[in-house]
Amino acid sequence: MRPARRLTLTDDVYETVRAQVMDHVVAPGARINIDALARDLQVSPTPVREALARLEADGLVRKRPLVGYTATPLLTRDEFDELVEMRLILETAAARGAAARSATAEPAVLGLLREAADLPGPVPGAQGYASIAAFTAQDARFHNLLAEQSGNRMLHDAVVRLRPHLHLFRLHFPPTHYRTSGAEHHRIVDAVASGDPDRAEAAVREHLLAARQRHLPYFRQG
Incomplete structure (x- = not known):
């Protein structure tokens, strides 16, 4: 049952962070602090990292060397x-x-x-x-x-x-x-x-x- 619960948790974190990006709670171009986000959501950093990897595939966040994740800027x-x-x-x-x-x-x-x-x-x-x-x-x-x-x-x-x-x-x-x-x-x-x-x-x-x-x-x- 643990993998199932973990999958559900990752999905929940993904949906939550996606909504924050879509609503500009995480501002376009802003850096995303994984540890701070994990504390806010009361989860470990692992599901946050997994959710951000999915959001990167969606094009909603970007991962940059030495910087980490940032919200993708709005379309010009x-x-x-x-x-x-x-x-x-x-x-x-x-x-x-x-x-x-x-x-x-x-x-x-x-x-x-x-x-x-x-x-x-x-x-x-x-x-x-x-x-x-x-x-x-x-x-x-x-x-x-x-x-x-x-x-x-x-x-x-x-x-x-x-x-x-x-x-x-x-x-x-x-x-x-x-x-x-x-x-x-x-x-x-x-x-x-x-x-x-x-x-x-x-x-x-x-x-x-x-x-x-x-x-x-x-x-x-x-």
């Missing part, structure tokens, strides 16, 4: 544009592949994609990242599933490793996402199910460019 406007460009390259290709394979796909596969297209609203009474965590996870699940259905494992891995949702929603969460993203997802599923790669590509491109417009006010304000 140039980095934001580069992220959108990468998504347009990767995810439109994934949509084309998924549409091309839709005729031979199991009905359950499209059902899973359709299910993932639905996005939850804000959690009542929750504040900050806690209110959008479910939305963020479901949004990532949809895009990752779409990439998986392309049949290209390297493409899928590239989409997953990009983890745009964590970086974008740490930056800014436009309220209009709740009203529009799910509808855009369903249009993508309809296009994939039609078996038309051009239509699927266009639907993904429209969604990503619309999401880009929803985030742009953050940079105008900054």
